[in-house]
């Protein structure tokens with residue numbers, strides 16, 4: 001069900017959806033989905049797309065567009081391939097990148113899932129052009145994924161949001177580092193709820209948090225296990241700017257879920273899975289790029305002001321989230 005505010009859906013699907021599918025690719029692939037997103041210096045949009053090849057293993061491929069909707073220029077060969085000889089944690093591929101522009105480093109941080117016999121872990125690479133990448137290797141050991149770097153240091157330390165699995169559930173955590181290599185200060189940031197909730201037992205960060213004057217505005221996914229399979233939907237939360245482990249507001253209802261054919265049918269049906277957003281020049285409109293049913297990339301638009309207004313009406317403070 002769509003959640004509607006002031007007669008407008010909270011996230012508006014673009015009429016050109018899905019904006020990218022495997023048929024658009026210049027080489028043979030199985031599917032394209034779960035893309036990181038950023039604006040480049042010239043104002044164009046870059047998507048770093050997860051490509052699943054016909055062995056079932058994933059790599060990343062860049063697509064660039066002047067308007068972020070169509071006219072995509074797709075790299076003719078894989079942009080960023082797993083390198084299992086030097087990075088054995090990438091033996092079964094690399095997945096689900098989140099991109100953060102880091103002004104202090106004048107580089108983009110690409111945080112991605114590296115998958116191997118040990119399970120999925122979190123890896124980091126830096127790049128300035130999405131052509132060459134400097135790998136930092138695994139920064140969070142398995143089983144961990146759904147990670148993104150915040151764009152600047154907080155109290156002198158870099159901050160990474162991620163989702164380790166434990167026996168008690170899959171919650172969002174935040175960890176800190178002086179140098180992007182050594183991580184500590186781990187804290188739970190947002191807990192999966194329990195029981196019948198749409199976001200019971202397993203949640204994870206979607207696209208990187210958006211910095212607003214009121215806090216880090218954050219889309220997260222909740223996974224509902226049903227007898228017919230999993231349902232991936234999106235929720236919204238706001239975290240304190242200086243203490244991002246402190247949740248200021250969290251919505252009870254999901255704000256976006258699978259409805260259209262391309263979201264409800266695919267290799268993994270009933271999945272909407274954003275890994276990237278870009279912001280328009282008005283400083284308010286955001287473009288949310290999401291993987292649909294593990295088979296396509298789609299775009300939905302919303303406004304920061306609309307999301308904050310929705311949280312003001314529908315959000316509750318952290319104390320009430322311990323369901």
Ligand code: BMA
Nearest residue numbers: 034095096268271273291294
């Ligand atoms: C999650 C991730 C995503 C994927 C989703 C649905 O656990 O692995 O890459 O889109 O499952 O299959």
